[in-house]
Amino acid sequence: MSRKETKKLAGKVIKVIFYLAVLFIFLFPIYFMAITAVKTRSEIETETTFFPHKLNLKNFVEMTKGPWKRAIINSLVVCITSVALCVPVSFLAAYAFSRSPFMGDIHLYFWLITNRMAPAACFILPFWAIYTNIGLFDTKLGLLFTYTLFNLPLAIWIWMSFMEAVPKEIDDAAFLDGFNVWRFFGRVFIPVMKPGIITVAVFIWMFSWTEMMFAVNLTAVAAKTLPAQLTVTVMRLGYGVDWGMAAAGGTISIIPGIILVIFTKQYLTRGFVPLRRL
Amino acid sequence: MSSIELKNVSCSYDGGKTYALKNIDMSMDKEGRYSLLGPSGCGKTTLLKIIAGILEYEGEVFFNGENMRDVPIEERDIAMVFQSPVVYPMTVYDNLIFPIRRKNSSMKEKEKKVQEIADLLGLGSILKAQAHKLGPAEMQTVALGRSLIKDAKILLLDEPLTSIEAEKRLILRTKIKRIQEEEQKIFIYVTHDQTEALTLSDKIAVMDDGRIVQFDTKERIYDRPAHLFVGYFMGSPGMNILEGKVKAGRMHFRDFELPIPPEYKEYLAKHGEFKLGMRPENFIFSKTEKKDFFLFNCIDIQEKGEGVRVLYLKSKDGYNELKAVGTFADIKAGEKVWVHFPIEELRVYDKKSEQIVA
Amino acid sequence: MSDKRYLLIFPAIILLIFNSFFPIFVVINYSFTKPFSSDPEFVGVENYIDVLHSQEWWDAFKRNAIFTGIILAIEIPIGLLFALLIRGKGKLIGIVSTVVILPSLIPFVSVGILWRLLTRTGGPVPLLFNFFGMHYTLMTPQSAFWTLVVMDAWHWISLVFLLLSASLVTIPDVYYTAAKIDGSTKWQTFRYITLPGIKYSLIMVLLLRIIDSFKLYDENFILTGGGPGRSTELLSFFLIKKGIREWVGGFSAAASIIYLFTVILLCYLIISILTKGKGMLER
Ligand SMILES: Nc1ncnc2c1ncn2[C@@H]1O[C@H](COP(=O)(O)OP(=O)(O)O)[C@@H](O)[C@H]1O
């Protein structure tokens, strides 16, 4: 009896230690970057400190100006438009897949997956060639289109898992009641799909916010996103990298993720199984 | 001899704000067929889970006089069948042998046991099939077989027929019945279906809103419902309920009156108002006026099948409504009939608590 | 009307055709020519032969395959372990799971920067190594490669964790209860209940990690720039270097096509093995 209790207690202690270790492993690097951003340049270059000697907000002030400000705005615009475009388009496609028998063909489905597989690297050249010809080079619209290629397949997979949890009889009943497809979506289907909308939106955001290869290679100045701007900062050879500035940009780039994950986690982990159809 | 005893058991899912079970006292003191019957959400599954050791609870649970609070689920001598069929992704044979595979007995004996169970449940022909690819009824049969294999003294069945196709429900019910005849166990069968409870148990606990309203043999539950809820819930249609007043030593129902049965005299001497319960099977009818028969109008008749019909009756001035069940070949809708209330079939209930008057 | 619902797929198809068929044709076209030269003539399969004879290509391919194997062996078990251990109710568990998911929402570049900061000469990681009496530098091929592996694990265990956690909650509790009543061991419960329950998410995560590890470029670029030497030059890095920096478009395009079909074949194989195998994994 008491041995059982000691064992239980020991198990609990081990668990808490495990949790704290995990927290440390994932938070320490972020913490280190955030404090690097508020150190002075000389402090960064001369020693490794875990608490900054002096608070230096110069780097963050820089973020609100010039190329940094433009990059942050560009990133936000591309992400928001990506979500706004891909959520409805993938919703419609997934609905067609999950409800229309001959559309659920495994090969079409597999083709979708291959789109995600397509090595971004092998698309850089043609995108670059096409975009320079039709004037989409260095535009946010160009980036938006490119990201769609990678966002749609994943979004459709995720949608499918949510939709297949809803019995098809609901559709039939609604159509018998004289609803058309759009009214059915608005009144019945979309309301029950709320966790799905949020999950899909987060995954789209995830890709669009973090992408850098296209952002670097398909933009020059005007449409540079935050990841592209960060890359330029870090890759400035010769002068020596301004790590404080890079760390400040990096810290800023993490903030939307933090906000998103805090507000949407309950939906993300509520339960979905992608690829159930295979 | 096995026994299960629950003493003042309560259970809350939200840390004490609301209780799914409220002060349950129940004693199953020997092997036999028991059932928990009640509408959905009344706490049947919760009670079963507490017996199985899955849920935390307040109060005490005893098996054979031993307090089970700290006995983990795997050490309790129980087996369980769930509402949705649970099978493991392996063959039917492997499913059946799963619970005894580590028991200290020869492989031969184990195989014999599996064969026995398979024969009993008619699973012999599909032993090699993958269990998780079968239909729901077959899966549930496998789950049932798995629950029998280790000879647990207590078998818990949580609405095992609910998720089965209607056509196969009867077959599986018959199989369960056969098991009950062959094995000496405490069977606790949970259901919201009274027919199942009546065919698959001898003692029934009727539950409502986290309480056991009555726990008794099925005959007494039917004949002498302890609470109007039980009377109304059991039987189709349920018990007739009339509101009455005591006047000059008789029971008055506005447009007719009955004598007070001797067993209720004492109670009705002190209480002016009451409710009367009467099973719809127990009326006696006449086409002509007679002494102690009261005039009713037959408003509607419904066929129940096999010649049995339900009569919907209204009293002379329309104050009271009754349902009656029987063949009544000569009564038609719209006709006048005279109805007799046999005095030994009348049950009197307290107006407020709706408990039977003892 | 309801039988016309398949039309709803068209917006997606149109976008995908614009974005995938078009560029693919361009790449295929490049792969048979010498693009960006004064006369982009048709050269047949010459580019493909060049690729298959290129030691650099095979090195990058092999390196990437090894890298993928290693990160799968690390990320999938650890992600699964995290998903199994970090679940249930409680404030601490809520915070921990939020933090574990977080890295997947951080841009690759920022992860790269973060790890550059950690591994800089005199930074926290070298200090930690010194503490245990060892020496650390990004400048040897071995340590650069393994740093890349650790960084990738740090970044993407989050995705494995997220998808598997979401999948674990779909397994009904009664399965675990039944297993307990039947005296199932922990391993058997995992083998016959947990694993079949998360099978499809596991396949999904496996595919995504394979696909993405072959596409890995950004962190690679920021952290090691492919170096020292070519020790951390993975496939995508190699392709972009060839195509854009060294401007050999035909070669790069041919390599892309080979690469694309290799990955597709790999994924197809995985899907068919895992779904049409013995059926033991299915529920
Ligand atoms: N896991 C749970 N969490 C919270 N409330 C629950 C849970 N399970 C059951 N309840 C509540 O407890 C009550 C009894 O449920 P249950 O025992 O499942 O009823 P029954 O089996 O009779 O249909 C219901 O009101 C139900 O909403």
Ligand SMILES: [Mg+2]
């Ligand atoms: Mg229930």
